[in-house]
Amino acid sequence: MQGGTHILIVDDHREIRDLVSRALTKEGFRVSSAADGRAMRKVLADGRIDLILLDLMLPGEDGLSLCRALRAGSTIPIIMLTAKGDEIDRVIGLEMGADDYLPKPFGSRELIARIKAVLRRSRDKATETNADHRPKRYQFDRWQLDASTRELLRNDGVTVPLSTGEYDLLIAMVARPQHVLSRDQLLDLARGRAANAIDRSIDTQVSRLRKKLELDPTAPKIIKTVWGGGYTFTPAVKHE
Numbered sequence: 001m002q003g004g005t006h007i008l009i010v011d012d013h014r015e016i017r018d019l020v021s022r023a024l025t026k027e028g029f030r031v032s033s034a035a036d037g038r039a040m041r042k043v044l045a046d047g048r049i050d051l052i053l054l055d056l057m058l059p060g061e062d063g064l065s066l067c068r069a070l071r072a073g074s075t076i077p078i079i080m081l082t083a084k085g086d087e088i089d090r091v092i093g094l095e096m097g098a099d100d101y102l103p104k105p106f107g108s109r110e111l112i113a114r115i116k117a118v119l120r121r122s123r124d125k126a127t128e129t130n131a132d133h134r135p136k137r138y139q140f141d142r143w144q145l146d147a148s149t150r151e152l153l154r155n156d157g158v159t160v161p162l163s164t165g166e167y168d169l170l171i172a173m174v175a176r177p178q179h180v181l182s183r184d185q186l187l188d189l190a191r192g193r194a195a196n197a198i199d200r201s202i203d204t205q206v207s208r209l210r211k212k213l214e215l216d217p218t219a220p221k222i223i224k225t226v227w228g229g230g231y232t233f234t235p236a237v238k239h240e
Contacts, residue, residue, distance in 0.1 A: 005119065006030040006048060010040045010066070011055040011081065016104075020053065023108035024115075037061040049076055051119060053111075054098070056082035064096055071097030077122045079114060081106075095164070117187075135239030138174040141222055143213065145174060152212070160212050169205045173223065173233035182230035206231060 007029045011017050017033040024031050032049070034040040036059055043049065052070070056063035067078055080098045094101060099118045102111060138145040142155040150167050152160045162170065172189035173181065181189070183202045210217040224232050 004030065005050045006032065007051050007053065007115065008040065008043055008049045009033040009053045010036075010058070010063075011053070012036060012058055013055075016055075020108075020111065023111065027112050029115075035059075037066050040066065051077045051079065051115060051122075053079050053081055053115075056080055064092060067096040067098050075122075077118045079118060121189075135175075137240050138171075139238040140174060140177070140233075140235040141213070145170060147171065162212070163208075165205050166209055166212075169202070170209055173231070174237050174239075177233045177235065177237045180226045180229045180232050186230065 005028075007024055009017050009020050009024075009031065011020075011033070012035045014035075017035070021031045021033055032043045032047075034043050038060070040052075040054075054063045054067060058066070061069075063080060063082070067080065070076065070078060077099045078097065079100045079102055081102055081104060083104045099121070100114050102114055136146070136148050138147070144153045144155075145151075146153065150162065152162050152167075152170070154160060168189075169186060172186060186202050206223055207217075210220050210223055213222050214220045222233065222235055224234050226232055
């Protein structure tokens with residue numbers, strides 16, 4: 001899978017760049033590195049990059065600013081790296097368009113697993129985007145989900161707002177009704193992943209969706225828990 005995959009490491013600490021570069025090279029990735037935003041832009045201008053590991057705390061332009069600028073004109077997958085553990089920073093990074101978030105210190109195995117997962121999601125997303133037959137609207141229970149406007153409409157005409165994470169999780173579920181989806185599968189399928197307490201992040205999103213979808217969130221009938229397995233979206237889904 002790694003053959004030809006080009007990773008750009010953007011971090012102002014030479015030791016971190018060298019350590020990560022050795023780990024990724026050993027795994028079969030091509031690696032380039034940059035210490036700041038200017039060097040990052042030069043690497044991007046000189047060749048094709050498949051994924052960027054972007055440190056949050058950089059001299060000059062910080063990682064959040066660079067992430068926002070990248071997202072304005074590029075779909076290159078981005079994994080944010082940071083020594084900060086504050087949830088607000090994670091949320092901001094993801095809302096800026098980062099695909100994942102990994103706090104320092106991290107192990108090489110976890111980093112490589114995250115990289116592979118993000119690259120896989122990126123390819124799947126590109127495939128879905130290019131598919132002309134992808135449904136525009138999904139109908140289930142008393143709801144209609146419009147994929148073009150990202151609106152959730154109740155059968156009494158009320159539009160219920162969804163956060164980015166809630167929408168991505170719901171679209172993953174309605175596209176796979178009556179299937180048991182593990183937390184790992186849902187993390188792969190949905191955006192808005194948190195770096196820490198991954199399982200709880202999915203559980204939190206499910207809880208929020210239940211409050212919006214279910215008549216009684218304490219006895220859910222639309223999104224059911226499969227103990228030891230994950231979740232199942234139970235209603236029949238019609239789409240067009």
